[in-house]
Amino acid sequence: MLKIAIQAKGRLNEQSVSLLADSGIQCGGGSRRLLSMATGFDMEILYLRDDDIPQAVAMGVADIGIVGLNEVAEKGERVDEVMALGFGACRISVAVPRESGYDGPAWLNGRRIATSYPNILRTWLDSKGIDAEIHEIAGSVEIAPAVGMADAIFDIVSSGGTLVQNGLREVERVFDSEAVLIATPQLPDGKREAVEKLRFRFSTILAGRGMKYLLMNLPEGSVERAVEILPGMKSPTVLPLAAEGWFSLHAVVPESELWDKVEMLKEIGAEDILVLNLENIIR
Numbered sequence: 001m002l003k004i005a006i007q008a009k010g011r012l013n014e015q016s017v018s019l020l021a022d023s024g025i026q027c028g029g030g031s032r033r034l035l036s037m038a039t040g041f042d043m044e045i046l047y048l049r050d051d052d053i054p055q056a057v058a059m060g061v062a063d064i065g066i067v068g069l070n071e072v073a074e075k076g077e078r079v080d081e082v083m084a085l086g087f088g089a090c091r092i093s094v095a096v097p098r099e100s101g102y103d104g105p106a107w108l109n110g111r112r113i114a115t116s117y118p119n120i121l122r123t124w125l126d127s128k129g130i131d132a133e134i135h136e137i138a139g140s141v142e143i144a145p146a147v148g149m150a151d152a153i154f155d156i157v158s159s160g161g162t163l164v165q166n167g168l169r170e171v172e173r174v175f176d177s178e179a180v181l182i183a184t185p186q187l188p189d190g191k192r193e194a195v196e197k198l199r200f201r202f203s204t205i206l207a208g209r210g211m212k213y214l215l216m217n218l219p220e221g222s223v224e225r226a227v228e229i230l231p232g233m234k235s236p237t238v239l240p241l242a243a244e245g246w247f248s249l250h251a252v253v254p255e256s257e258l259w260d261k262v263e264m265l266k267e268i269g270a271e272d273i274l275v276l277n278l279e280n281i282i283r
């Protein structure tokens with residue numbers, strides 16, 4: 001039976017559980033247990049700290065796992081990256097005290113950098129030919145400069161709020177990350193099929209996320225212009241209405257473009273515009 005490792009608690013737990021749920025897979029037991037049986041898919045769920053997921057997957061303790069790409073890169077374990085999952089986006093950046101005279105990577109020569117990602121940092125420093133001292137610390141990296149432990153930090157940034165609160169500024173964006181599905185490289189054939197099924201379900205869910213389904217009525221003279229506004233997946237569906245000279249137009253649009261498109265469509269005479277949530281796009 002397929003075994004998936006997900007984060008037991010933390011930033012990726014909830015979205016991992018909900019991606020599985022949207023794919024028709026309930027996690028059952030909950031994160032207080034180490035292991036639970038899924039329903040809706042023949043699979044066991046292993047709840048781990050995110051730091052342990054790459055190794056668990058590399059060793060085959062779990063066949064697959066959901067974890068940040070940052071952890072995969074840091075741990076350097078041999079795993080296959082199956083797909084990016086579109087959540088948990090962040091970056092690992094170098095940040096320095098706001099008033100420091102940072103003027104480029106060479107400024108870091110001979111300085112102390114605090115981080116929980118020594119391997120990614122070492123690779124980057126080497127690529128720039130910089131000789132800095134790496135101080136590995138497990139948490140609260142952002143306070144290291146203020147307490148005199150470091151001259152700079154190398155840490156995860158998402159909104160940037162934590163840096164601002166601690167008087168730091170981001171100066172080098174080194175590594176972009178998001179949650180990924182990883183798999184053990186020596187998956188047996190039977191399990192490969194199950195992983196493929198799961199990958200298909202996940203990509204279907206991800207394709208539908210952030211998309212809306214639009215329906216509207218349009219006078220005949222506006223159809224051509226509406227098709228330009230709404231390219232759709234191939235092109236929008238245009239159907240004649242029973243009322244002479246009117247058409248119904250259906251299209252899928254990214255949520256981020258929804259209101260701009262709706263305003264343009266209203267301007268060209270669209271009426272009765274319906275905006276529907278889209279569950280899945282199966283290609």
Ligand code: PRT
Nearest residue numbers: 010011049050051068088089090156157158159160161162
């Ligand atoms: O207990 P366990 O070891 O499993 O969890 P953890 O505490 O090590 O990790 P957790 O739950 O904090 O993060 C899990 C994963 O979420 C990370 O490995 C990243 O892949 C991803 N992720 C996405 C983030 C963030 N965004 C994030 N903002 N991980 C951490 N942060 C922290 C960051 O360390 C910093 O302290 O949030 C702060 C910065 O956030 P902003 O928004 O102020 O910039």
Ligand code: ZN
Nearest residue numbers: 049050051052
């Ligand atoms: Zn962790």
